[in-house]
Amino acid sequence: MASRTSALSLFALAFLMTITQPALSDWRPSLSEARVVGSGEFTWFGLRLYTARLWSAGAAWSWNEPFALELIYHRALTRETLVQASIDEMQRLADRPMARETVKRWSKAMQEAFVDVRPGMRITGLYLPGQGCRFYVDGQLSLEVTDPAFARAFFAIWVDPRARDPQLRQRLLGLAGSDRGD
Template sequence: MRKVFIRYCIILLIFSISWDRPLLANPIEPTHITELHLPNFSHSGHGTFTKFGFEIYQAHFYVDEVKAVKKYAIILNYSRKIEKEALLKATIEQLERLGYSSKKTDEWKNQLEKIYPNINKGDHLTAIFNPANGTTFVYGDKIIGNINNPEFAEAFFGIWLSPKTSAPELRSKLLVNNCPPLIFQTQACQ
């Protein structure tokens, strides 16, 4: 019985190490999206989000200006298939973790239900913030929705950029070349 258990553990370890690993150590920038939707933005940084040792997505963060960030975008390149309901649930859990009320998150959930797609491995989901029109969502190359609410934008982008994020290492990698947007700064940028 013990030998079977040890073999099982070894197989799980090998499987978890090799499962769905990216082919490249450095993720490639999704230039087709940036050329189309973010022509004057600069790449701030990128990192990989994992859960239980499995890569979920590679994130790229873009800004319009290095020091006084007003417009910004995050591109998520998914490493696996994720159903719309699971994506929605994970988003709402993160928003609640950041301290937003269930009243607010229910309102945003209703809006996101109309926007979020089912995700396939290799898909890109982009969120672009512009103070003039809020948060625009792009799936692949197609605009799929917009939420024009500054509080939503702060909450949504806070999933990655807030000092209270559940992924502080990813936050550091996304902001490696720039200051965070003003709403996420904990100190003045140099």
Template sequence: MRLMHKTQPSWPRQASDFYRATLLSLALLMPGGLLAATGLNELDDPQLRGTATYRYLGLPLYNGRLFTPGGAAFDWNKDFALELQYRRNVSKKVLINSTLDEMDRIGRSAPVRDQLEVCFKAVKKGDRYLAVSDGPNEVSFWLNGAKTCTMRHPGIKRSFMSVFLGEKSRSAAFTQKLKGQ
């Protein structure tokens, strides 16, 4: 008897694993499933507008992707999402300080250090941050699909996103590629 028990096929377990994987795949592919996992569901009909790689002294720091409603042309008056996939490890302190320094440099300073302390975490190579605007005064952040915060301040969308998408960004080529120009 014992021998028969050990030699029985394990197809019920394999079938169970198959069904579990199938259900997970369907949940991710259903409308809002994959988007909900990334934060893009906050944007109306998000479509990829442009991609670019930001380099500093020739070294790639991050890949950017801009999503607009229906893939339409970039418009500050419309909500959009910006995803950065990091190509290097970056500490939380560096992320916060460099963001605030860039906002100062481009003339779009905002007193949001305390909010950035909540929003930003250290990133490792391959991590993805997604920033999604909701009107002119809110930007929500997701790190690898998990929401970290919503930053609120008058004009924060323009202040924060101008670091990457504004006329005074560090790299005009990066900005133009993101905007699909």
């Protein structure tokens, strides 16, 4: 009976530790002083797809400082849809056509990093200047990409002046009001 009680106590302790301790692979320790710079909703043909939040430790967003972009999904989307939409935007924003090998390599990285999403899921990208980026799915490290060109091209989807949704870009950069309270 004593060994059973000890086993139950250890189980309860382990359970409480998983609840109270943040995941070791969470992105926040890498950006410990992070605060939300801005946030907004992305809609497509009237459908609310996700809420985006841009986090930075600095006073304002900059390519020279680490930052995180958090996407909280409101619709189910396949991994393939996320990858293809990202590649399409990266190609649209590129200064010159992307090489076929680059598209294949970047697509493969996103296939590994992303998952099929459903409402409530989060994918967070952590931009690391000169190093690349890390992707987290619901707070757990999914993939680290050590390609600075990929990282810059990916995050440009939201922060480049030519972003598909200029109003969302303005909100993320804190240059306009947010869609929701932070």
